[in-house]
Amino acid sequence: MNIALKDISKSGDESVFKNRYKSEELDLNIDRFIKLEYVDAEIKVKFKDNKLDVKVNYLYNGKFRCVRCLEEFERHIKNSVYLKYDLSFDQEFLDITEDIRNEIILSYPSKPLCKDDCKGLCPVCGKNLNLYDCDCEKQELNNSFSKLTK
Numbered sequence: 001m002n003i004a005l006k007d008i009s010k011s012g013d014e015s016v017f018k019n020r021y022k023s024e025e026l027d028l029n030i031d032r033f034i035k036l037e038y039v040d041a042e043i044k045v046k047f048k049d050n051k052l053d054v055k056v057n058y059l060y061n062g063k064f065r066c067v068r069c070l071e072e073f074e075r076h077i078k079n080s081v082y083l084k085y086d087l088s089f090d091q092e093f094l095d096i097t098e099d100i101r102n103e104i105i106l107s108y109p110s111k112p113l114c115k116d117d118c119k120g121l122c123p124v125c126g127k128n129l130n131l132y133d134c135d136c137e138k139q140e141l142n143n144s145f146s147k148l149t150k
């Protein structure tokens with residue numbers, strides 16, 4: 001989305017724009033994103049010393065894969081980012097798409113967990129321990145051993 005500079009208040013007040021970025025527009029169809037259809041952004045822009053101060057509040061529903069149990073889960077992500085732009089003399093538009101894209105890629109959880117205490121998969125039989133109990137002997141032996149050596 002291009003913001004026309006003429007639509008931004010000249011008196012130093014904040015101008016607010018809203019935009020829904022489609023995933024394709026942000027070029028987010030890469031492997032890490034199981035599913036992310038769109039990102040809603042509220043963009044607050046302010047002229048300051050011939051620069052633009054921009055605050056973006058954005059939110060999206062992301063689909064993630066838990067690194068422990070490998071199940072997919074959805075999560076609502078809400079975040080803000082501050083950006084600053086120098087303006088060139090003849091500039092008419094501001095396009096922050098690329099910066100929003102980078103921000104989302106950086107803030108995307110690198111090790112998503114479906115829940116903090118996700119029990120993961122049994123290393124022996126592979127069952128999802130959040131859903132099933134199993135009788136496998138797990139790392140109890142290893143654990144008590146590592147405790148002794150500490």
Ligand SMILES: [Zn+2]
Pocket residue numbers: 066067068069070071113114115118119120
């Ligand atoms: Zn999990």
Ligand SMILES: [Zn+2]
Pocket residue numbers: 122123124125126127134135136
């Ligand atoms: Zn098991």
